[in-house]
Amino acid sequence: MTGRLPAPTLAAVTQTPDHVLRNRVAWDALAAEYAGPGFDNWSASTPTWGVWHVPEAQLGILPPRLEGTDALELGCGTGYVSAWLARRGARPVGLDNSAAQLATAAAMQERFGLRFPLIQADAEQAPFADASFDLVISEYGASNWCDPYAWIPQAARLLRPGGQLIFLVNSVELVLTWPEQDDMPATQTLQRPYFGMHRFQWAGASSVEFHIGHGDMIRLLRRCGLEICDLIEIQPPPGATTRHSLASLEWARNWPCEEVWKARKTLRA
Numbered sequence: 001m002t003g004r005l006p007a008p009t010l011a012a013v014t015q016t017p018d019h020v021l022r023n024r025v026a027w028d029a030l031a032a033e034y035a036g037p038g039f040d041n042w043s044a045s046t047p048t049w050g051v052w053h054v055p056e057a058q059l060g061i062l063p064p065r066l067e068g069t070d071a072l073e074l075g076c077g078t079g080y081v082s083a084w085l086a087r088r089g090a091r092p093v094g095l096d097n098s099a100a101q102l103a104t105a106a107a108m109q110e111r112f113g114l115r116f117p118l119i120q121a122d123a124e125q126a127p128f129a130d131a132s133f134d135l136v137i138s139e140y141g142a143s144n145w146c147d148p149y150a151w152i153p154q155a156a157r158l159l160r161p162g163g164q165l166i167f168l169v170n171s172v173e174l175v176l177t178w179p180e181q182d183d184m185p186a187t188q189t190l191q192r193p194y195f196g197m198h199r200f201q202w203a204g205a206s207s208v209e210f211h212i213g214h215g216d217m218i219r220l221l222r223r224c225g226l227e228i229c230d231l232i233e234i235q236p237p238p239g240a241t242t243r244h245s246l247a248s249l250e251w252a253r254n255w256p257c258e259e260v261w262k263a264r265k266t267l268r269a
């Protein structure tokens with residue numbers, strides 16, 4: 001049946017938040033810098049995670065069976081996580097806020113002959129029906145750049161009962177010990193309060209990040225009908241290297257600088 005759609009009510013008209021617009025500009029500008037590392041990750045025969053490229057075999061982040069599953073990557077950037085999922089038999093969709101990042105993802109699809117849908121949208125207002133996916137995943141995507149109080153309820157809405165939410169972010173320890181200046185590694189002293197942590201705009205950066213404490217994260221996930229399955233605190237192996245200046249290897253061997261949350265939508269949610 002066809003017909004005119006009803007006019008949207010005021011409540012249904014949502015505005016793009018300021019941080020989403022700022023982050024779109026920032027990531028359009030950063031995209032060229034991420035194309036080379038994106039290519040390396042697309043080329044990888046097995047997944048490696050985070051800034052230290054810790055192998056999947058050490059971390060066990062991905063569900064063991066992906067064959068035939070519908071997966072959504074929120075903040076897919078160059079799209080390599082979705083490519084890893086597709087190679088394991090999933091049907092991924094890559095969503096990102098930045099047209100320039102998605103242009104790199106599309107170029108990678110051409111280069112590697114592996115295609116899946118790429119959608120430009122805000123992960124806080126993802127344009128999909130409820131219960132469309134078996135897996136929602138984010139590696140430094142929505143998990144880092146979106147407000148958790150907006151994107152995690154979206155992810156929960158999009159999951160089918162029993163579906164999994166998996167996301168990788170900077171650890172709370174890193175966020176608390178980072179110096180204010182951009183490009184300086186984490187220190188060994190607390191630089192800011194833990195209580196109230198949420199929105200961060202680092203000195204000299206136009207982009208906006210979000211990081212919340214563990215208690216707040218646990219309560220948020222549970223309120224969204226998600227049961228927490230694991231919190232993997234990533235320890236890079238001896239000799240690991242990174243192009244990022246987040247923390248020294250010695251620091252990251254002593255304290256987690258990245259963490260991975262795994263949660264499952266409860267069957268009754």
Ligand SMILES: C[S@@+](CC[C@H](N)C(=O)[O-])C[C@H]1O[C@@H](n2cnc3c(N)ncnc32)[C@H](O)[C@@H]1O
Pocket residue numbers: 020023024027034038074075076077078079080081095096097098101121122123124139140141142145146
């Ligand atoms: C570090 S990249 C992570 C993606 C991928 N793992 C990579 O390294 O290419 C961060 C991505 O999050 C995206 N992003 C930021 N805010 C977003 C939002 N509100 N909705 C969707 N994507 C967003 C950015 O455009 C960027 O491509």
